Amino acid sequence: MGEDTTAEPENARAGAAARARVLGWLRRSIGLIPTPWIVTALGGVALATTAGFGGLDAAPVAPTPEVAVGEAFEGAGFEMTVQAAELRDDGSGLLVFPDETAGERVLVVTIDATNVTAAPRACANQLGELWSVDGIRIDGIDGAPSLTRADDGTGAPILQPDVPARLLAAWVVGSDDLEAGDEIVIELPDATRGVGKDLIKNEYWYDAHVGATVTMTLAEAAP
Secondary structure (H helix, E strand, O other), rough: OOOOHHHHHHHHHHHHHHHHHHHHHHHHHHHHOOOOHHHHHHHHHHHHHHHHHHOOOOOOOOOOOOHHHHHHHHEEOOOEEEEEEEEEEOOOOOOOOOOOOHOOOOEEEEEEEEEEOOOOEEEEEOOOOOOOHHHHHEEEOOOOOEEEEEEOOOEOOEEOOOEEEEEEEEEOOOOOOOOOHHHOOOOOEEEEEEEEEOOOEEEEEEEEEEEEEEEEEEOOOOO
16 A cells, blocks of 8 residues: 555644744734843843853952051041051040050050141041041051140141141050050051032042051050
């Protein structure tokens, strides 16, 4: 008996019709999807593909600069040079008041500071921000320091342009917080300068952050 070849064209026509129905359904379905959804989906695919090849890796963050003791750093409109760090038993002339019965002591950092802007600047801003000299911090020690002039004890002094001053930054620390010989990291402040657009053209500072660090050994104050 010979094979029935009439079934082949019928099967081909049935297969083509089925494919046409499927393609028609897909076109109608796609037509019902809002274009923004399609764009979003394609964007997601592109992002996923980029990430898969490492394209979304975070940009490297530049390390905070390190400066040496006695080396000047300019930040937030001040040139600051850390000269010494020591522990004292009392806060005489520093506007800090340790509890001696609790064993508290005073950490004092000596800083030479110069206002490098064109107008007088306060060394302390009273707002806890880092855009003045009192933005100096000690890693591991909470809070801003009390800031005084070394020559006359004036608190939160105003510095005139280009006139250097020796300042003492002081923190009260617990009996177990630090001792002579410990290594400390001093964080120096920095900020971005802005100028107002009004008639006064006032200067202001923003984006306060740690601009540089100084690592040094803590000394015991001379008796």
